[in-house]
Amino acid sequence: MKKKRKDLLGLRGVEREEIEEILATAEQMREISRRKVKKVPTLRGRTVVTLFFENSTRTRTSFDLAAKRLSADTLSFSVSTSSTTKGETLMDTARTIFAMSPDAVVVRHSCAGAPHLLARHFPWTVLNAGDGINEHPSQALLDMLTMRDRLGSLEGRKVAIVGDVQHSRVARSNIFGLTTMGASVRVAGPGTMCRSDLAALPVEIRHTVDDVVKDADVIMMLRIQRERLGRAVLPSAREYAAFYGLDLERLSRARPDVVVMHPGPINRGVEIAADVADGPNSVILDQVTNGIAVRMALLFLLLGNAEDASPT
């Protein structure tokens, strides 16, 4: 990276050149995962902590595996096993971890800005693995890498994001990253999940799915959080599927080569039909594979140039 970056907190304001560098590095990192010995010595002796205040399996394991493939030591802190349930504050938890001298901390928290707080107060590298409804930059980067595999350049591409855009940090990071890379983003979803105040972001808001799907190069379906179903924002899973889900019939109105994505975990039959999720347009599993490569690239680029660190 051109200027030395300590943390990756979001894609808002990250320049195109830097995103290009991350994606190009990730493309090279994929080769390591295809080797018999899936490990390089690059971050030997470094310690990467995953600090998760929200449940997560895929993002945490993806970061964990990425760090291990670069030979870093990894350590997991999670809310269910840590002291926050006993009333410890975020800063006190962080001070405890600081006393163990890690080099990087991967943070997920239900409050937007929690990783920024830690980045400001501690010398280690902070990677935001999702903060509230704000950002989830590594997910957007792996999404962009997956799109590039299928589409080549992102310049001029049309990306449709469908579902609960209002509460989606995945959507927000993608919106920032994709528009920086020259793509345009259209969003659609129920009025309660795709409100007009989204217009503050560089997106076009539509209210029917067919409207955003028809000429899209990419359709990104967002996970519907089941805990929201049956509440005021959304009547039922069946109704959601009928109006906003992606099934074969709706897909038939899109371009035949459209790329179908989903950050996972998927609700089959709700936001995405099983035969679409498993169909030829779906790249859902490529997203998982690319996630490891993107996170390896981020750890390498952020930790590999720490000037004050001692040589191995």
Place this chain on the structure above:
Amino acid sequence: MNRVLDGAGLAAAVDAVADQVMTAMARVPRWALVGIRAGGVPLADRIADQVLARTGHRPLRGAVDITLYRDDLYTGLEKPVLGDTDLPFEVSGCGIVLVDDVLFTGRTVRAAMGEVWDFGRPAFIRLAVLVDRGHRELPIAPDFVGLTIATGLHDKVVVDWAGQEVGIR
């Protein structure tokens, strides 16, 4: 730049390295030329061309990028760009001839050996270089050499394949 080899000299040095490699590998059943990125790849290409021209067989080819195996990633050098590592053959049991343009401290060769090792257990590893400029910091020596020159520690040896010359800056 202080020129050490002109076009004819460079061609002769390449021939010399290729000759030594071919002689040594003549009875080896399975061996591969592996260029160290970036400087070793053009030399490996030229050696491969000569092997093909003189024996009618194209040797196995590969390339390694040692960035992830370097010992100086954390010393504040400018961020290196990652290149491809591509060893499209079974490394276990194969003889490996590592190829680089300039041999200096030996640290690059150490890193390249480490990387090859992660792909399998080679039958042996040999080292072919165009220029040995001295100042080794590790117990590493070339097996096949085009040219040995004396240099100052802070000199830069430049192999310019396009401009057909080797010089010291």
